[in-house]
Amino acid sequence: MTKTVYIKTYGCQMNVYDSARMADVLAPLGYAPAEDPEGADLVILNTCHIREKAAEKVYSELGRLRDLRESRARAGAPDMTIAVAGCVAQAEGDVMLRRAPQVDLVFGPQTYHRLPELLAKVRRARSGSRTAPGRGVLDIEFPMESKFDLLPETMTGQGPSAFLSIQEGCDKFCTFCVVPYTRGAEFSRPAGAVIAEAEGLAAAGAREITLLGQNVNAYRGDAPAGSRTWGLGRLIRRLAEIPGLDRLRYTTSHPRDMDDELLEAHGELDKLMPYLHLPVQSGSDGILAAMNRRHGADDYRRVVERLRRARPDIALSSDFIVGFPGETDRDFAETLRLVTDIGYAQAYSFKYSARPGTPAGALEAQIPEAVKAERLASLQSLLDAQQEGFNQSSVGQAMPVLLERPGRKAGQLLGRSPYMQAVHVAAPAHYRGRIVKVRIAAAGPKSLSGVLAEKPAVARRWASGAAAAEVAP
Ligand code: 5AD
């Protein structure tokens, strides 16, 4: 019998990938995806622990699910199973089972390949006492086996632009960050397994792959043959050989791990898109040291200089934290100066959020909320202006755009420029998955809109001529 599963994803792209993989594990058990939790047999919240706000959202959603379960019981509708996955599950699984007794199952990012056994355990636990507290099943181990070896080979439902996890965990221990605790130590998948998965994604219609890792440029995977390891630059070079795969990206990176091979890949490989998310967090050397980032502001400037030398049109993005403990007005001014020096195409900025178990969470010099809010507003207005300026500079250009999904309006598709800008284009639905030349007509603060620069008929006529590279495929 077909059952349905609703998976709600919070947080980073790694969670998006994990959710897609959970769906793959559940498909052979007869679970089809559900659009909403209302009629679903199984609901999974795939959670994020990075900031307090993200973690709290889970508990409010669990409240709504408890009400939903009760109203279904009153209506005589079949019951649902409520599961919590991801980093909140990993960090506070046992507490969660006590705080939210409606939860049937809690499992971490490293054990979701065990979902079939875990769901069987839930069924057994439920057939015992229906209402006894503590009946929830918990699996937040960091197991010896790697889930990647045990997940189904086929990946479904990712479309023209797909994610591929190649590295997990982090050994950097920035003092503000929970990731080393929730995702564990750095682990890189063997290059052969990554290549096979990329080929599978390309065969399933992916034109673009984004390689994922908490510290993806620290990738050191076993080489397909021999005893050496490959770094990210070497891996990307190999993936660029896969026919049908036209675009490669990777995220998230650490400035310390931008090695020569990776910088060369940016200079030499057209398939490696000219966009990089390279978090810096702060422009102040004192704060960077207190954050244990292991580099100064000028080291970052030098990495960016080298990147731009390799690929002059590269667009940059970053993460920033304002109000880290002890941050002075002068430290913050250094962050604004760095942003002005670099010039970002887009960025993410956050108020520092003290996280349990992290060294910075225990520091005394916490910054008042009002100061954080003020600094965040001024940083964001600078970053927004840079993003809008970057988008404006695209107007009039013709850019290759990968059309990924239906747009907001009928007759429109939404795609991405090489520089990660969202582009709205009037195009027929069957153009989804194509890379087309788009003449950018207008720019907004967060997206572009444009028109197809060439009609397909013209493209075909030119396809063998000198202008072939200019032509939409
Ligand atoms: N408070 C605020 N922002 C944080 N980030 C990570 N931990 C915290 C925290 N405790 C931000 C960093 C990181 C991004 C994923 O989230 O900027 O790069």
Ligand code: SF4
């Ligand atoms: Fe967190 Fe720092 Fe590791 Fe990034 S590099 S995941 S911010 S500890």
